[in-house]
Amino acid sequence: MANIQQVAEKAGVSAATVSRVLNNVSSVSSKTRLKVEHAIKELNYEPSMLGRNLRNSESRLLLVLIPSISNPFYTEIIKGIETIAIANHYNILLCATDSNAERDNIYFNMVKNKLADGIISMDPTINRQKLNELAEKHPIILCSEYEEGGSIPYVTIDHKLAAYHAVKHLIKLGNKKIALINSDETYLYARQRREGYERALQEFNLPIRKEWIYHTEHLEFEHGVHAMRRLLQVNERPTAVFAVSDTLAIGALKEINVNGLHVPNDIAVVGFDKITFSNMTNPTLTTVAQPMYKMGCTAANMLINRIKGNQVESIVLDHELVIRESTMG
Amino acid sequence: MANIQQVAEKAGVSAATVSRVLNNVSSVSSKTRLKVEHAIKELNYEPSMLGRNLRNSESRLLLVLIPSISNPFYTEIIKGIETIAIANHYNILLCATDSNAERDNIYFNMVKNKLADGIISMDPTINRQKLNELAEKHPIILCSEYEEGGSIPYVTIDHKLAAYHAVKHLIKLGNKKIALINSDETYLYARQRREGYERALQEFNLPIRKEWIYHTEHLEFEHGVHAMRRLLQVNERPTAVFAVSDTLAIGALKEINVNGLHVPNDIAVVGFDKITFSNMTNPTLTTVAQPMYKMGCTAANMLINRIKGNQVESIVLDHELVIRESTMG
């Protein structure tokens, strides 16, 4: 693979001139430009990013941290990030941390090492303290997950309000016994969604009963099945369930079905996230949609701004309740 | 961020010695090593990959090309790739081409540019000619998708045999009218799976009827729904369906359900891929499992070998038929 020097020699100019042609910068006579372009073609030359990046001390690589690539929730967000990144001549490095602190370290080091210019983190299990330390010296944006009162800029939705809307929808349909399948409340979003659930119940003077609130350790399907199994054993069976993730909701759907009950006639179900599979279920799932693509775009724009040295403000985006068969069969 | 020179000064040694300590190479007296290590800690020094990579003319980045991140089929493969990559001090750059030729170009250029050391491609829609050209000068491995008689090493399963096993399973259950929901036969795997389907039918003297073979343009759920709708309108309704992807099969499941028919009593269904959601459906889906994690590991090992300059051979891995409720309710 030819280098800039060889192109320069072939074109009979200096390396600096070749560089100027490559970067369309300042003054190059059209005659010289032609010579250089010809030499580039001739030698099949491609500039080395390695040299360029070292010189400019940037990598034009953005790190995107997700807990696991198997979670479909992140798909659209990533598309958004990617679109904005590529438009700004950045590439993204998708990193599944699998909630593994060692992995985190590898990726943090990439930033310190100049192998990446910044981070968008969507991992709620990430080491907060290390992230905060890193954020003092390097551009970092939180997406979807964030820290209350933290100093790292974030983009998110109003989880409390979104949960409130979901539960209010169930109430409006006449449900009075509404269960909550929540995840681990060490996560901020889980706490906020419970608050929204409770706010809706209180507003309509409905009881908040402990037996109707179930916490799962993880968001996988099986945990939804298990949660629903328990809820069906409660003395006064709930007539509706709000699950804080679609995968949990789909698990609940399955378990209700297995028990010979009908959704939504016996039990209505609402999920959260509007993952692709949420309209492949039978019945299709009512769910809360986060503007994922937009969230990704926003996060990427914020990060790129940060890299440029600008100050950026956190942003809260709107959500949307998508009503489908699992509540309005 | 400190550089190697500053560490050297602080430790009272040369940059060369610091480099030796960093790379655990050749001879450094333990006394000097201690001094250097102390200085590194003191300055919070992290070596710049940019400098190192330029010098070594490698990036230790592996490109992984997939058609779209939203396809759950790739999840486990990627995990396998990632595991092997990290163990060998490589990072992976996950690239969704969205079957967009411009994207392909960006990624091809990264390799030419030395921003990546090699490519694992899982994109069946990729530009074959350009890929072949690139493969002459750079390490490339095909994973799952490959080219018959091509020169690029690949890892895959025997699609024909796998389809044969799936259909034979349906036949053994007593089905005589077996439909095929296939994807676009421009893809090699689609042609091979049809061949397997036909081989099984022939072996048991069952008719291969055109009306029972439906081709979809894409693999999404909706296309499965549509395909099944058509198959249900055929005069002699099939009693079993083999779909070449789980998403298509799940679509078929849904449509059968909507028409008040029962799976598997009225129609048995087999999918392909064993995606996570294939056991969240109702009934759970019988499907062909590819050893995805292993496939990813294998591909990564092959690529790394290639980068080292070794010759590598293509590999065909075993598949497995996972029997669930959609055929054995």
Next chain:
DNA sequence: TTGAAAGCGCTAACAT
């Protein structure tokens, strides 16, 4: 065992 020096490929400041 260690240091000096060269150079990976590129760009930017300065000079002409």
Next chain:
DNA sequence: ATGTTAGCGCTTTCAA
């Protein structure tokens, strides 16, 4: 408008 020069941070000869 173009060339010269220096240097980004690192590793690797070669010499001591």
